[in-house]
Amino acid sequence: MSEIPLHKWTWLAALTDGEGSFSIFKRNRRDAKNPTIECHFTISNTDKRLLLEAQKNFGGSLNGPYSYSPMAKRPHWVLTFSRLKIKEILPELLPYLISKRERGTLLLEAARILNGHRGGAHLPYEPRLLEIFYEMSRLENKAHVAIEEVKSE
Numbered sequence: 001m002s003e004i005p006l007h008k009w010t011w012l013a014a015l016t017d018g019e020g021s022f023s024i025f026k027r028n029r030r031d032a033k034n035p036t037i038e039c040h041f042t043i044s045n046t047d048k049r050l051l052l053e054a055q056k057n058f059g060g061s062l063n064g065p066y067s068y069s070p071m072a073k074r075p076h077w078v079l080t081f082s083r084l085k086i087k088e089i090l091p092e093l094l095p096y097l098i099s100k101r102e103r104g105t106l107l108l109e110a111a112r113i114l115n116g117h118r119g120g121a122h123l124p125y126e127p128r129l130l131e132i133f134y135e136m137s138r139l140e141n142k143a144h145v146a147i148e149e150v151k152s153e
Helices: 006-019 048-058 083-096 101-113 127-152
Strands: 020-027 036-045 061-066 076-081
Touching: 006 020, 006 036, 006 048, 006 083, 020 101, 020 127, 036 048, 036 083, 036 101, 036 127, 048 061, 048 076, 076 083, 083 101, 101 127
Parallel strands: none
Antiparallel strands: 020 036, 036 076, 061 076
């Protein structure tokens, strides 16, 4: 990915800071001893052209249009990067992120721990994955609290 020009990395970082999401999902299943951990990097937008440009340069899977409610004025699309793409993209992208750098760093660490396992594979117990999951949850809650504080002023 190093052949991609710097201006495209900084553009993707701005798009990610504004419209992107770094998530780790923990799924507990009755038939499994340990939880399943999944890493997700998505970018959502109502302008499909932005996501097509990102997909052209960085890959990923574009899905949509989605409309969550009849009240939604415009549909949106979602560009999703696989765990393998996360491991390829984030080392290059992290230096240019601002608001999501800490979450991106945690997601990259989780993706590296999951190296060699299928997407939602059950793993031998890995305490660090759960620590990352809870740290990401804490950061997400902190972001929601900050948003609420701004709205209430």
